[in-house]
Amino acid sequence: MASVNTQFSIAVHVLAAIAHNEGVFTSEILAGSVNANPVFVKRILVKLSKAKLAKTTVGKSGGYGLARSPKSISLLDIYSAVNPPDAFAIHAYPKTKECVVSCNIKEVMSDVLVGTQEAVRRDLRQTTLADVVSKIRARSG
């Protein structure tokens, strides 16, 4: 546990917690729900706040609320906010001059994988935070 990026999944978790309970919560409480390190969760909350998905109030009795309605927040919005490394990496070794494949593979793969990355984005755009909350409620009821 530590080398796969779980920030996206944690971001969805905390936003779902806020949305489900419809209120403002401190990072301590949200970290408690995730059962993860408070500072780690804070760092994710900061990203969500900068992306204007969460609304921060600073100072005593401060905390995090939603900045937009759950229906208007897609998983793609959350994914973009935490900005995880691309799902598909291309190797970056120096080119071997005499080899046609070596000289062009990177550009060709980039081309192909842009399409794949776009497929991911299309898929994530189809699910909203409201969908996630309602699925959670369906399971608990």
Next chain:
Amino acid sequence: MASVNTQFSIAVHVLAAIAHNEGVFTSEILAGSVNANPVFVKRILVKLSKAKLAKTTVGKSGGYGLARSPKSISLLDIYSAVNPPDAFAIHAYPKTKECVVSCNIKEVMSDVLVGTQEAVRRDLRQTTLADVVSKIRARSG
């Protein structure tokens, strides 16, 4: 450089090199084309061989050829052969009993992300090794 999995991209590279040059090549030569560590490339070649995408001949004057035609090998075949970690990880912290979200988020996210992973597979299935080779040739010509 070392924490993103580049094996898929390297696997495509070596198979494209074999397909483009239409022959049998040693791991040394293939590693030379990639400009990567020979043993690392070997480990990938072993996976491709086990997945029956590459055909191995052992012993002196041995090497790697294609086991199937480039048109019949999709990027999904190659992706599955190297078996990289899932693009989307879900955090695995213990559940907080009192929290409805905490108790159900993992299953709900799994559900959603299965669809995303499937979108990736659908996309990769659309491109073949032959497509990659012809794109490379188009660039070099």
Next chain:
DNA sequence: GATATAGATACTGATATAGTATCCATAAAT
């Protein structure tokens, strides 16, 4: 003014990727 919060920073620890070195088994070349 005291206090509880967000937010930032520096350091540490754990894990997975990739590199290095070396060995064995096999089959071709001699």
Next chain:
DNA sequence: ATTTATGGATACTATATCAGTATCTATATC
């Protein structure tokens, strides 16, 4: 039959990223 070049396996190391820990500052409420 021997030599030799290959695939394949294994053990160890180096490095980068993710995540945890500790601590500090700024700010707004009480």
